[in-house]
Amino acid sequence: MNKELKVMEQKQYDDEIDLYELIEILVRHKWSIILTTVFCTILSLGAALYVRSNTPNYLMKSILIQQDSYELKGVNKIDVDSVLLQDKNVKRILEIESIRKEYLEKTRENMQNISSERKFLQDLITISKNEKKPEEISIKTEIVVDENSSRDIINRYLDILREQDNLSEVILKEKKIKSDSLEKTKIEIENIQNEILDIFKKDGDLRALKPEEKMNYIVAKYPELSLRKNEQEKYYNTYVNELVRLDSLNDKLDIIKETTDIYFIKGQSKVKLILVVGIVMGLFLGIMVAFLKEFIDGYKKRYRK
Template identity: 65%
Template sequence: MSKELKMLEPKQYDDEIDLYELIEILVRHKWSIIITTIVCTLLSLGGALYVRSKTPNYLIKNILIQQDTYGLKGVNRIDPDSVLLQDGNVKKIIEIEPLKAKFLDETPKEFQNIAGERKFLGEIITLSKDDKNPGAVTIKTEIVGDEKDSREIINRYLEILKSEDNSAEVIQKEKDLKNKSLETTKNNLKDLEEDLITIFKNDSDIRSLKPEEKVGFLTAKYPALMLKKSEVERYYNTYVNELIRLDSLNDRVEVVKETSDIYFLKGESKAKLILAVGVVMGLFLGMMVAFLKEFIDGYKRRYKK
């Protein structure tokens, strides 16, 4: 039994991998590994540079949309996401020359229409909102042409948003109506005062009363007149208070507020990752080439024997 084990023992060692032998193979074919690694690194470097050149950079602007209807009718609801849904807005932005040139260059002729322009702008311009503050909006645009032209993209988008804010116009319209009603009320009060003056002149009973008794006397003897006077005064006070409120809104009527200047953001590319993968792949392929050459050399030596 012991003889059989001794016969099997060399075969077991033959199947084991000798780490030193592997290292010796790699050292022996080191130039194959180095050359393969250099070639793969150069190829990955070219790919990384190409990807980096195609990676867009961006311009960003932060704005804050704080809108309140103030209880007024006809105030537009400003939605930054709906800007590109309107054909006129799309045309206003796409007419920027470098942007239009890029669109015509990258878009097939059959898609060079308003739908294609809207899709193209949707890819160039992106919006993001803060979950904690839904009114905080970030406008980001890919730099097309030079930075000046790309700033114009953001400025036009912002201009469109501000043009949709009609709060000031609605407030002014409401003030005009209230002023007109107030003027009418003033005239009504003036007429009532003239009626009261006539009563004081013609009614001898009221002249003999004390000042604090006159109001009660008038209310009892001329109830319709005094009720109308009370109602007109109430309207007058309402219109005055409403005009004061509308005047106070003028200081906070700006709905679209710019919270930052336009700033530059470098696009994130995968150039470094591509280069790192190229180096690793070069080393791996280099080792594979080394082992393949060793196998071929060994095969040749055995064939010659």
């Protein structure tokens, strides 16, 4: 019975992992661990430098679009997201020679069409909106040729947005309509006043009335004329007030406001992460190599015996 217990205890000890023995193995094969770690670090450094060299940089500009129809019909809604959905706008941006050249170089000839042109620009240009303030918009473009070309892209995009703004045209059109209506109303009021003067000349009953009673007499005796007069005066006041309101909108014509200049944004690369992962992987592989070499050495010793 005692012998069996001793055998079981000995087997249990043999199955246990000796921490000191593991450390001894790692120390014995330290150069394998170091060389493997260095090798993986060099590889990760090369990968990091490659990623860094291919990390794109950007230019960005922030704008503010505060638009209101001001109860006017026909005012276009400025939609920054629909610019590249229109073929004519895609063509206009690709009129920038350097950007056009870049597109032609990156796109196979048999794939060059309006769809690939749109996709090319959509990959370059990013439009973002402030979630809390949708009127705050940022236009960002990747620098694929040089900064000047990317500036041209942003400025061309802004030009297209400004062309969507037709508020000034609508205001001028409305002012013309109101002014014409006002002139017609003035003529109609003058005609009514002339009719009243004729009544004063022809109607003898008016001569015996006091000045303040004469208008009441005309209202009572000529109700249609009085209604016409009140109606035209109402129109006149309405048109005058509307023209004043339209004139006040001149201060609000600058719908698209540039809140920042075009500024440079350095692209964020994962250089540090790649280096850290490379070092950790190198250390892990080095330890695995150390244990593998220890296993092979042990196997050779047993085989020689």
